[in-house]
Amino acid sequence: MPAHAGYQQIKTQVLMRIRDDIWPPGSFLPTEVDLADMFGCARATVNRALRELAEEGVLDRRRKAGTRVRLSPLRKAEFVIPLIREEIEASGSTYGYVLVSRDVTPAPGWLAAAFGIPLGAEVLHLRCLHLCDEDPFQVEERWINLDTVPSARSADFRAMGPNEWLVREVPFTDVEVSFGAVAASEEVAALLAVTKGAAVFEVERKTWLEGQAVTLARMWFRPGYRMTTGQ
Amino acid sequence: MPAHAGYQQIKTQVLMRIRDDIWPPGSFLPTEVDLADMFGCARATVNRALRELAEEGVLDRRRKAGTRVRLSPLRKAEFVIPLIREEIEASGSTYGYVLVSRDVTPAPGWLAAAFGIPLGAEVLHLRCLHLCDEDPFQVEERWINLDTVPSARSADFRAMGPNEWLVREVPFTDVEVSFGAVAASEEVAALLAVTKGAAVFEVERKTWLEGQAVTLARMWFRPGYRMTTGQ
């Protein structure tokens, strides 16, 4: 109703009306033109408010059909995945890095399958350990597609982690991240200084550059590590 | 350059120039006015493109200072957290639910502290088991603040899970989600039918309604469960 309704206020108003069951789940909202009239503002302002609410998972919008309240709102959680060096240094600790192993091999079958590369294509395989104040913090196992990133073959990963190197050198267009919990393998347990079978948080990250597989990384964190929404 | 540059094309163009090191990390982009001139479009169009790239973590924008390329782009991962019933039914399986325990107690110290409620305030404490085709799928432990949600005291959680009930009945304004890996406690292990100490994926979810604590839930999933970006 305020003469100077901004898109933020419109978002709030819409959420209030949904909460008060004026627009219950599944029901249609008025059209943008009508809402602009109701709120005394331009249609573009309403459009931005509704577009953002749709993006946030509250509304469902379709041309011609209109805007409706989602039956159950999509519940999204956004995580910022920090560069491990920055995460450790931001906490006031000292970052350390060790390259554990490096070899060039034909892609194992599971990797070729999971990643969409020809079976037997050469990949660079690295295992690394990241330290926080000298204590094991994260174990990283990484596979780099040498067809897509040939320069990785001659890069020196003894001083700089593959993550940092890739961030600087290799662009990508698509990412897939997944989280899970696994029992520490013998090797991971040894590197993390935990008992074999201990519960460790696992992050897997795959990237592509315009359809070409770039890299796949699996990371295991020391016990107690959590990933939390927000910054 | 095309006469009809849309904001999508501008985003692409900007990303290409960043990739080609025309605008290297840390450098400033031209102002919106100049870019609008370059791309032959209105400033609003440039604004939307840059605003979205900032939202995605590629750019850093400040009034007066201008727009610069982030030194290292923020790496964000967005997860859609499904309602467990819908997740199971979407996979073609049968959903089952069991209420394991229910009691009303004064909030334990850790809960009061972690959640910002007065020590000793009454909370409803529930333990539930969610089943997929009769097999344990998820164990849920839930605490509901009865000061904020008094109606929960008389709700019947034997037929409907607290999650579904809360989604229908209680609005919230703020959420915090965190993921981790923990060793299954004796009780969780028994409910999930795994050995004690097995690695299980844990999701913790807290919600507030305008500063008032609503509910805290901890959920443990059967082995092998993963949370993946995208829908």
Add this chain to the structure above:
DNA sequence: GAGTGGTCTAGACCACGGT
């Protein structure tokens, strides 16, 4: 076919915050 959202424009005023 027609109604809805999706987008673009040209212009304007404002708020923040670096210099």
Add this chain to the structure above:
DNA sequence: CCGTGGTCTAGACCACTCC
């Protein structure tokens, strides 16, 4: 102070998709 992004407007055309 004053340049930059943040937002709003009034109008327009377009694209999708439901009927």
